[in-house]
Amino acid sequence: MKNTLRKILLPTIFAILAYGFWISPDFKEISAGVAIFLFGMLALEEGFKAFTGGLLEKILKRTTDKLWKSLTFGIVSTSIMQSSSLVSVIAISFLGAGLIGLSQGIGIIFGANLGTTTGAWLIAGLGLKVKISAYAMPMLVFGIILIFQSSRHLKGIGYILTGLGFLFLGIHHMKVGFETFKDAIDLAEYAVAGYPGLFLFTLIGILATVVMQSSHATLVLIITALAAQQISYDNALALAIGANVGTTITAILGALSSNALGKRLAGAHLIFNVVTGLIAIAFIHQLLTAVDVISAFVGIGEADYTLKLAVFHTLFNLIGISVMLPFTNHLVRFLERVIKSEPDRYAKPKYINELALELSDTAIEALRLETNRIYNKATGIIAKGLSLNKKNIFSDTETVRIVLQHNKPLDYDIDAAYVREIKSLYSAILDFINRLPGDASVSKQVTRIQRANQSIIISLKDVKHLQKNLLRYIASNNANISNEYNLLRQRIATVLRRLEKIRNEEDASTSILALDALRLTLGENAALLHERTDQLIRKGTISAEMAISLMKDGTYANQIIHHLIEFNSNYLRSEERDETEAEHLISLNEDEIGSVLSETEK
Amino acid sequence: MKLKKLLKRLNAYFDDSSEQKLQTDEGLSKVLKKLKKKEENLKLLVAEESGDGEREMLEQELKIVHSQRKKGIELLSNLRKPESSK
Numbered sequence: 001m002k003n004t005l006r007k008i009l010l011p012t013i014f015a016i017l018a019y020g021f022w023i024s025p026d027f028k029e030i031s032a033g034v035a036i037f038l039f040g041m042l043a044l045e046e047g048f049k050a051f052t053g054g055l056l057e058k059i060l061k062r063t064t065d066k067l068w069k070s071l072t073f074g075i076v077s078t079s080i081m082q083s084s085s086l087v088s089v090i091a092i093s094f095l096g097a098g099l100i101g102l103s104q105g106i107g108i109i110f111g112a113n114l115g116t117t118t119g120a121w122l123i124a125g126l127g128l129k130v131k132i133s134a135y136a137m138p139m140l141v142f143g144i145i146l147i148f149q150s151s152r153h154l155k156g157i158g159y160i161l162t163g164l165g166f167l168f169l170g171i172h173h174m175k176v177g178f179e180t181f182k183d184a185i186d187l188a189e190y191a192v193a194g195y196p197g198l199f200l201f202t203l204i205g206i207l208a209t210v211v212m213q214s215s216h217a218t219l220v221l222i223i224t225a226l227a228a229q230q231i232s233y234d235n236a237l238a239l240a241i242g243a244n245v246g247t248t249i250t251a252i253l254g255a256l257s258s259n260a261l262g263k264r265l266a267g268a269h270l271i272f273n274v275v276t277g278l279i280a281i282a283f284i285h286q287l288l289t290a291v292d293v294i295s296a297f298v299g300i301g302e303a304d305y306t307l308k309l310a311v312f313h314t315l316f317n318l319i320g321i322s323v324m325l326p327f328t329n330h331l332v333r334f335l336e337r338v339i340k341s342e343p344d345r346y347a348k349p350k351y352i353n354e355l356a357l358e359l360s361d362t363a364i365e366a367l368r369l370e371t372n373r374i375y376n377k378a379t380g381i382i383a384k385g386l387s388l389n390k391k392n393i394f395s396d397t398e399t400v401r402i403v404l405q406h407n408k409p410l411d412y413d414i415d416a417a418y419v420r421e422i423k424s425l426y427s428a429i430l431d432f433i434n435r436l437p438g439d440a441s442v443s444k445q446v447t448r449i450q451r452a453n454q455s456i457i458i459s460l461k462d463v464k465h466l467q468k469n470l471l472r473y474i475a476s477n478n479a480n481i482s483n484e485y486n487l488l489r490q491r492i493a494t495v496l497r498r499l500e501k502i503r504n505e506e507d508a509s510t511s512i513l514a515l516d517a518l519r520l521t522l523g524e525n526a527a528l529l530h531e532r533t534d535q536l537i538r539k540g541t542i543s544a545e546m547a548i549s550l551m552k553d554g555t556y557a558n559q560i561i562h563h564l565i566e567f568n569s570n571y572l573r574s575e576e577r578d579e580t581e582a583e584h585l586i587s588l589n590e591d592e593i594g595s596v597l598s599e600t601e602k
Numbered sequence: 603m604k605l606k607k608l609l610k611r612l613n614a615y616f617d618d619s620s621e622q623k624l625q626t627d628e629g630l631s632k633v634l635k636k637l638k639k640k641e642e643n644l645k646l647l648v649a650e651e652s653g654d655g656e657r658e659m660l661e662q663e664l665k666i667v668h669s670q671r672k673k674g675i676e677l678l679s680n681l682r683k684p685e686s687s688k
């Protein structure tokens with residue numbers, strides 16, 4: 001049922017959109033604006049990713065490591081850019097790229113809310129409006145040129161500029177699309193006194209900001225309407241409250257393309273602005289008195305409502321921050337509970353925790369179990385990377401047949417799978433190892449576990465390299481090359497199956513020794529592959545390009561097998577048993593395996 | 603036999619290096635016993651296997667197990683040689 005729904009959902013959305021585009025050009029303009037905006041978000045995140053682990057990360061860490069610092073960061077950057085939406089969208093992309101944490105992001109968002117009030121001062125005091133959207137076009141041009149550069153950092157800057165350019169362009173198209181609706185907003189029509197008026201104008205403020213995609217634009221509208229006495233001062237304040245809530249729409253839109261972390265931050269933004277708005281509505285009379293007192297203190301005229309509006313805007317955001325700040329940690333926990341992230345569901349350490357750290361024995365056991373989980377997940381990724389299926393590989397069906405059955409290339413993103421299923425587990429293991437007390441009795445075991453993990457990570461990387469040509473050649477019209485690549489797949493599948501048997505069925509005390517037999521086949525197969533490739537080149541049945549790929553990928557296949565064996569060797573040795581040392585002694589070294597191999601060839 | 607083993611252990615108790623030796627000796631013996639069993643088992647499997655590819659793999663494994671046993675026996679006999687004859 002769920003699958004059928006999923007299948008019809010996309011075509012239905014397409015049909016509705018297409019019909020909408022046909023009947024309304026404005027709707028088309030708005031939708032295109034949203035699409036361009038989201039594309040800008042993607043480019044922005046891509047750009048920030050280029051700087052992860054580098055200078056930007058360091059700067060951000062240093063400028064946002066404490067709550068007051070991230071607050072200041074938000075205030076200053078918003079005051080400069082004159083757009084809280086842009087700062088919150090950038091904060092979301094920082095978070096999405098893993099440059100900052102959620103509480104730091106929340107600090108920036110809180111700061112941005114205060115920073116945006118400087119806009120009201122500029123508009124009201126100087127009649128000045130900073131318009132950075134004019135830079136959108138140059139940004140796109142410079143950005144694209146930079147994307148074509150080979151340096152990773154220049155490319156990153158290019159993506160950031162292009163992203164910003166598209167964000168502005170998207171917002172521009174949304175605005176143009178909404179132009180017709182804007183004329184319909186005649187504020188004087190709705191003038192109502194008392195609390196109903198307050199709620200009504202807050203709602204109008206929200207709608208107007210959503211429509212115009214800018215709280216600044218709404219503020220300009222409010223100030224003009226106030227100056228023309230279209231609306232009362234009370235109503236203007238309600239509109240300002242609404243504008244503050246409505247401005248979160250940009251962040252929510254931005255979070256659509258982001259991961260769960262970005263969505264959490266957008267959630268924080270919404271909660272903050274709604275709570276602040278509610279506080280302002282609830283204490284509107286007290287706020288009004290406070291505004292009057294402050295205005296009189298700083299010398300703002302009794303009837304200078306525009307400047308008073310700026311005071312009000314700053315004051316209620318300041319109150320919002322002081323109320324919400326003590327609850328930041330609660331907010332973080334709440335958002336983490338409500339918005340679950342996908343990687344957490346897949347790869348969360350199951351065995352390593354604070355408790356396991358207490359005793360070195362339990363720590364080693366926990367590490368081994370976690371490492372075993374990584375292996376199980378990694379073999380699944382390797383199988384899919386080879387366009388095969390792990391369940392089939394571990395079945396009793398002959399591997400030749402399995403490979404032939406899976407003759408269609410499977411477009412599988414190994415990098416994404418690694419991030420989703422392995423990365424967080426691997427870093428948790430490394431972190432756990434670093435925190436282990438330096439107990440000499442277990443250091444050997446820890447080193448083996450570490451080596452086992454390194455091996456599996458390397459083998460995943462090698463599968464990624466092998467996958468490139470494999471996808472191209474297994475479905476090739478040239479039967480010779482597809483046959484060779486199928487043999488590579490078959491070899492790895494056979495080793496995976498054999499390893500699984502060694503791990504599960506055999507007598508634990510001889511399992512380390514059973515790996516020697518696999519090492520032997522590895523050497524043998526490498527020699528055979530070279531021989532066959534030579535023959536194919538001589539016969540001219542494969543092109544030189546194919547031969548080079550095959551030789552390179554043969555080496556990758558060997559490395560994958562080698563590292564899979566090494567993983568199991570280190571993993572099995574990390575278990576402390578009486579016989580382990582004896583097995584280690586009996587285990588054959590490379591020369592000894594070589595001499596068995598040469599005997600076999602005779 | 604049992605008395606001999608007991609004496610060996612007693613001796614090892616007072617001497618650190620012979621304790622180490624004894625542990626290795628016992629470990630090797632245990633593994634060798636298991637390997638012997640495995641070799642016999644593999645021989646049976648080779649005789650029963652009809653598929654060429656599978657039999658080839660089993661034969662390879664048999665050779666490896668055989669070499670491992672040979673190596674183990676050699677290690678054990680070296681270990682058991684009296685100090686003077688080494």
